[in-house]
Amino acid sequence: MHGLVSLSIWQIALVTFILTHITIISVTIYLHRCQAHRSVTLHPIISHFFRFWLWLTTGIITKSWTAIHRKHHAKCETKEDPHSPQVLGLSTVLWRGAELYKAEAKNIQTLNRYGQGTPNDWLERHIYTPHSDKGYLIMLAIDLTLFGVSGLTMWALQMMTIPFLAAGVVNGVGHYYGYRNFDCLDASTNLFPIGIFIGGEELHNNHHTYPTSAQFSVKKWEFDIGWQYIKLLAMLKLAKVKRQIPKIVLDKNKHRIDIDTLKAIFNNRYSLLRTFQKKVERPFKHFSQNCLEYQQIRNMKRQLQQLWTISSKTNSELLEYLHDWCQRAEALKIKQLADFVAYLRSYTLV
Numbered sequence: 001m002h003g004l005v006s007l008s009i010w011q012i013a014l015v016t017f018i019l020t021h022i023t024i025i026s027v028t029i030y031l032h033r034c035q036a037h038r039s040v041t042l043h044p045i046i047s048h049f050f051r052f053w054l055w056l057t058t059g060i061i062t063k064s065w066t067a068i069h070r071k072h073h074a075k076c077e078t079k080e081d082p083h084s085p086q087v088l089g090l091s092t093v094l095w096r097g098a099e100l101y102k103a104e105a106k107n108i109q110t111l112n113r114y115g116q117g118t119p120n121d122w123l124e125r126h127i128y129t130p131h132s133d134k135g136y137l138i139m140l141a142i143d144l145t146l147f148g149v150s151g152l153t154m155w156a157l158q159m160m161t162i163p164f165l166a167a168g169v170v171n172g173v174g175h176y177y178g179y180r181n182f183d184c185l186d187a188s189t190n191l192f193p194i195g196i197f198i199g200g201e202e203l204h205n206n207h208h209t210y211p212t213s214a215q216f217s218v219k220k221w222e223f224d225i226g227w228q229y230i231k232l233l234a235m236l237k238l239a240k241v242k243r244q245i246p247k248i249v250l251d252k253n254k255h256r257i258d259i260d261t262l263k264a265i266f267n268n269r270y271s272l273l274r275t276f277q278k279k280v281e282r283p284f285k286h287f288s289q290n291c292l293e294y295q296q297i298r299n300m301k302r303q304l305q306q307l308w309t310i311s312s313k314t315n316s317e318l319l320e321y322l323h324d325w326c327q328r329a330e331a332l333k334i335k336q337l338a339d340f341v342a343y344l345r346s347y348t349l350v
């Protein structure tokens, strides 16, 4: 009845939390940040531990998860997105997220197109992929042996964690309710500024804005526990961070538009646009829509946005466009707009 380890109810709750937390961390660090986005590389021992643990507790195949997730980013909020609540409805994604995942995992085209670069070694080919449904039976045997009858409840909670929290809550609510730091093109939201319970995946709007960054927190008051673990692993030489959100600085001695300005703008376009809205657009919001200055500002904002929608141009052409935009903005003789141009000239990348 009690298994090899006799625990009080609180100890059972704590052990269950730790076990499910390890599963969540395996998903966010190994599947999401390492495999799907290549923002961090892991030491083979660490990466194999995550793979093994995911086999025991989720039955997820690395290639399937990676492919479906990459497709989600590529086709976000369209009919081809495997799990968009904007297209399928929130309750479908929240409650049937795991079914949507299973259906898409059968799509060979998705796996071939988006699943490249995932593990294909002997263990993957002979154990993890063909026997993906056996690992959680071993976990059940371990839970029952160690914790007796309570082990059954602990196992059930372990099995429900990812289908509900990742496939349902992050994929569903994370594209529906919450706050947005960035006005990116999809409907992604940050569920909560403190990302512990879902390993930092709560900060989904930040992630969709900077998908290749290993760190999901952006603001000072945001916390991403997955990033803390990555930093710890990196300190122990067990992980290497490949990409982070680029750092933009304002250089008071810089008064020109150059290739650094252009790079900084492209890397930071969403927050730049927010600055434009706050510093230039907002002071005119109380004026009527017919106010000439307000219309001119709106027009300049549209033209600034065009800078990153025209991707076929060369750097020198984009630079010329930006120079021209600054000159036209200054010629309008609107103080807020002129201040924004001065701000832009001091903008640079670390």
Ligand SMILES: [Zn+2]
Pocket (backbone or CB within 6 Å): 072, 171, 174, 175, 188, 204, 208
């Ligand atoms: Zn998403």
Ligand SMILES: [Zn+2]
Pocket (backbone or CB within 6 Å): 032, 036, 037, 069, 073, 207, 211
């Ligand atoms: Zn992602």
